[in-house]
Structures are given as structure tokens and as C-alpha cells.
Amino acid sequence: MTSRGFTYWLIVAAVCSVAATGSNAPAAEVSYIDVASGRSYARQQMATAAKFYGLEMEETVLTGRRDTASAVAAIGDPNIVAVVITANTLSALDQQQVLAALRKHGHRIPVLIVGVTEQTDSAVLRQWSAGAIAGCKTSAIAQGRGSYTVSSITDITRQLSSHRFPLNQTDIRYMIMDARHGVQLLMAAKLDSVELPVFANVALGNQVLFFATETRADDIPVSPDPFREQAVFATLAPQLMFLRYAAGLRAWHSPASYANLTIDDAWLRERYGYVDYVKLLREAQGHNFHVTVAFVPWNFDRSEPAMISLFRTHPDRFSITVHGNNHDHQEFGLYKTHPLNMQVDDIRQALARMERFSELTHIPYSPVMVFPHSISPESTLAALKRYNFLATANSLNVPSDASAPPDEEFALRAVTQAFANFPSLRRYSAEVPIPESQLAIDAFIGNPMLFYVHQGFFAAGIDSFNRTADTVTELQPDVQWQSLGHIAQHLYLTKLRDDGAYDVRLYTGSTHLENTQKRESTFFIEKEEDFALPMDVLVDGQPYAYERVGTQVRLKLLVPGGKSREITFRYRNDLNLAAVDISKSSSRISIIRLLSDFRDNMVSRTALGRRFIRSYTGKSSEWNGIAVILTGLVVALGAWHLSKGRKSVSRVARRGVITVTGR
Ligand SMILES: [Zn+2]
DSSP, X not given: OOHHHHHHHHXXXXXXXXXXXXTTOOOOOEEEEESSOSOOHHHHHHHHHHHHTTOOEEEEEOXXXXXXXXXXXXXXXXXXXXXXXXXXXXGGSOHXXXXXXXXXXXXXXXXXEEEEOTTSOHHHHHHHTTTXXXXXXXXXXXXXXXXXXXXXXXXXXXXXXXXXXXXOOXXXXXXXXXXXXXXXXXXXXXXXXXXXXXXXXXXXXXXXXXXXXXXXXXXXXXXXXXXXXXHHHHHHHHXXXXXXXXXXXXXOBOSSOEXXXXXXXXXXXXXXXXXXXXXXXXXXXXXXXXXXXXXXXXXXXXXXXXXXXXXXXXXXXXXXXXXXXXXXXXXXXXXXXXXXXXXXXXXXXXXXXXXXXXHHHOOOOEEEEOOSSSOOOHHHHHHHHHTTOOEEEESOOSOTTSOOOOSHHHHHOSEEOTTTTOOEEEOEETTSOOOHHHHHHHHHHTOOEEEEEOGGGGGGXXXXXXXXXXXXXXXXXXXXXXXXXXXXXXXXXXXXXXXXXXXXXXOSSEEEEEOOSSSOEEXXXXXXXXXXXXXXXXXXXXEOOOEEEXXXXXXEEEEOTTOEEEEEEXXXXXXXXXXXXXXXXXHHHHHHHHHHHHHHHTGGGSHHHHHHHHHHHHOHHHHHXXXXXXXXXXXXXXXXXXXXXXXXXXXXXXXXXXXXXXX
């Protein structure tokens, strides 16, 4: 768009801002009632869980020891979907008046009693639970002993049913339950064969009351480790389960469940190491998974016609995403050895090569970057955004020069926009066991489950991934296995508003927003923006008015029933793909790529070779010194290539020792 056009749309945006303002006006959805003011751990947990689901929590502090009136007024708010009362507060309330106020809503408003401790009056507990909960006790436990177990009450525990989570506490407060009174155990601390109830519910007529004991987790160190999710989740599990149950579609949720298997480094040759695409297709069809090749752009002009045809005829099972550019050693490493300007040049060349790949093969690629080795520094993510990549997916979603954010939401969601305002996704290596509880939490939260392997993973058989795929299907029967591009375009969260419209939170620069309702619906859309780049907002390719509010872009969109619309944030940049040199002029890089092929296609075929690769990957600096072995590889490579009738690689031998880039 021209700058005049841009100015015009800014004006339109300003004029239309009135229409969008107020769309996100908060109304209390969770009523939190306490006798004491101040920051308690229970309040903090509840506020964290409410914020996670995008629910507005309003706190009511009672004025005295008998103040049911304040509580009844708070409960009467027509917008509320859940009521939370601290255990200390129960004795200040008239239970019958509270229950009557809840009944006035005409639909169920579940209540959670939080912070039950041994100090909670057992007579009051018994009264509020109709005799089902007789008291609370404390048990000291050795750190790291035991685990939390979740029951299987499907409308509440959902995908978490029957899973275990870490117990990071030195003592446990647990409820004494009287099974004769129809109490449902939802979560317990399990020590050996003993189960200590920490979360349960009781039905009083049509009213459901939940009870959760006070939990005080020991510090969970902040780190980028994605598996920290389990420990963080365990500390909030009752609150998150309760609010998900109470709020339903009013809570932030994903449009669907997504999963993907990515094979790093491969290109379209039959076979690539242990990857036999024809056989893998049969496994993917039989076990319902999708395979993305994380494709090194340097390989853009090497695809074999039979494999091109296979990928083109099975876009539901095969796709391509971007894996670095040359896959040169640490090409997206720290800036002191790989300056930002070089990394930006690599991104530009990667895009130009991938465009050429698509021209040659008629296979599209996802503009999602999987960095070779590990994620780049933060400013490189800003460059990905500038060049309109949709996202990046790596084993860690925290850039190599940044620290992990301390908030729980970061630990719980697979995607973060905390770095350069660009969506960064975490993914799991399926080459090592993945705790099933991690996947259960992902399914419960709606996180995309992204897996990756290298070709050697299939040495044990082309069916090696089937079990993981089956586990995902068991956890989430309606899971959609899709390309990384499709998943990036469906990363948004949505929630139903009390006026029947929807709020939407976008993460990606291009989103397919789907209206699954039969009727036309209004969507109030928000996206975090740092406004560091000039941009245009388009809907179905046409410029669209938006409002800028603080660090957010907001827009209002009508979507007909059963239809979808494409919302694009197009960042303007200087990239002219036709002017980017995509030639493979560096002999050093050519040698690295050929050695890499040799590693994956020849060396890894033997147990000895695989041991070498594993050792090399772990101790590359030591190995770099062992010139003899590499020289041997070079000679062997030469012989292999000659035997294949390919062009001579005598330059390789002349050049001497090269670093074989890792995985
Ligand atoms: Zn790689």
C-alpha cells in the first residue's frame, strides 16, 4: 500500500475506533468473596487462573463477621459464571441466603470454597458440604515424594482424567471425607497407597459446591524448560479445572486441538536416511498423523520427481516448513560470532530459496521457522516478523539471549509473544519419552502438540512414531494433525461474551478465523502489537479498519455462519525476492551439506555410525579437533559420490577438515 493509502486507513481506523471501543469492556464473571483484604496465596492463585481464561474477577471483602448482604449483592451480578468463597468466610455467611441468591440466576453457578485448612471450622465445613466433608488435616511429606492424581469425572477433569502431576510441597492439607454423603473426589495427593483428598465436590440439590484445600507450592525455579508446565499446572489444577467447568465457552479456548510431527533436515529424496516417505505415508494414514519436513532451504533444487508427486498428492499428510537457510554450524547462533545482519541475510535468502522451491515443485511451504540446533537470539525473531513469517517452533521457545518470563501463563501455554512480539512455539523431541501428563495438560489447555524427530528415529522401524500418535488420539480423539502453517494460522483463542458475540485473541500475523456457529457472529479481535514495524491490516485481502489501544490492535469483524475469514497483519519491508542471490556459491557450505547428507544417508545406517553421530552431537568441540576422522569421512564421501555417478567432490578433499553440522 502507498503511504497515502496507509494514511487514509489510519484515518478510517480513527473514525471507526468509536465502534470498537467498549467492545472489550469488562464485566465481573468470577465473584471472589473474602472476609479479609490483602494478598493471600489463595487469592493470587484464583486471580492467576481467572486471568489465564480471560475471566474478569471481582473481589468482595465483607464488612464484618455477619455480612451476607454484601455477598448476596455480589452473587446477584447477572454476568457471573462462578463464585469463589474463601473457607475463612463461610462462618460469616448465611448458607441458605447464599444458595437462594445463586438459584435466582435460573442456571447453574458453581461455587468453589478455597483455602480449606486445619483451622477451618469443621462444623461449618460439614454444614456447607451437607455432611460430606468432616474436616481438614495436615500431613508432612518428604520433598519430591508422592504425586497428585486426578480422578475421572469427565465433565470436570476432562483430558486430565487419571493422570498424575508432580507434588512440589513439604506438607499437604487434605480433607476428611464422608463417602456416605455423595462426595466426588476430584484430585488427591497420593503417597504410596494413601490418597489424601485436596479437591472434591458435593451436590446440594441442583447446586454444586467444590472444595479445595490450601496448597502452597515450593518455589518452582523459572526456566525455559517446557516440562516445567507440569509443576506449574499442579499448583493451579483445582482452580483451572473449576473455572473451565464453570465458564465453559466463556473461558479462553482454542478453536480445535492440533498436533504435528516434524522431521528435521530431510529433503525430498527417496529415501532420506531411514525415512521412506512411501511407507511413512501408510503409517500416517493408518495412525492419523501429519508429517512436516523441516526443509533446509539450501536443498531447494534437489527434489526428486517421484517425491514431489507424493507430497503434492498428499497435502493432508505431508508438508514443508523452513529449517534455517544453509544449516551452517550455528548460523542463527549468538551475535558475537554470527552478527544480526548476517542472520537477516540468511532469512532473506531462505525465503527466496523456498519461493524457488515452490516454483520448481508446486509444493507450498509454511513460513514457520524451525531453527537449526536451537532457537536464535531475540532480535532475529523481530526479523522473522518483519519478513512476515507466521511463527517459529523450537525445543525452547525462549531466545538464546533472553530469560524465561516468570508468569504462569508462559509456563502453561505452548506459544509466547513475549519476545519481539513474535509467536514462538515450543515443541517436543519424540526421540525421548515424553511424560503423558504433559500431553494431557496440553490437551486440557488446548495447546498444539508439536513433535520432532530426525531420520535416525526411524531406524527402529517406519512405525516408530505410531505409539505417540495413538497416545495423542486417546487423549484428544478429535485432534487435527496439520501442517505447522495451518496450526500457526489457528493459534488464536476465543471466548463467548455475555452479549452472544465472541472475543478473540490473535497470536499470528495471519489467522483463519472460523465461525463454527450456524448464525452470523460478531468477533471482537485483539492482538498484542509493539508497533515497531509499519503494517497493514487486511481482512480477506482487503484493507480493514482497526483501532490501536495501548499495546493492542483491536478490530470488529462479522463472520457469516459456518464461514471463515482471513485476518492478515502485513508488515512492510524491503524484501525483493527476485533480487536475492540464491546460488550455492560457498564451497564450504556445499561441503557441509553434502557431509550432512552422507551422515544421514550412509553413516547413520550402521550402529557404529549412529554412535559416532550421538557422540559428535554431544561433544562437537572435542570432535572438531579430531581431524583424522573427519578426513576419513571426506574421503569416504568422495568414494560414495563417485560410486553414485554424481559430480566429483574432489574440492571437498582439497579443502580439508570441515565441521559437519549437527542436528
Ligand atoms: Zn537440523
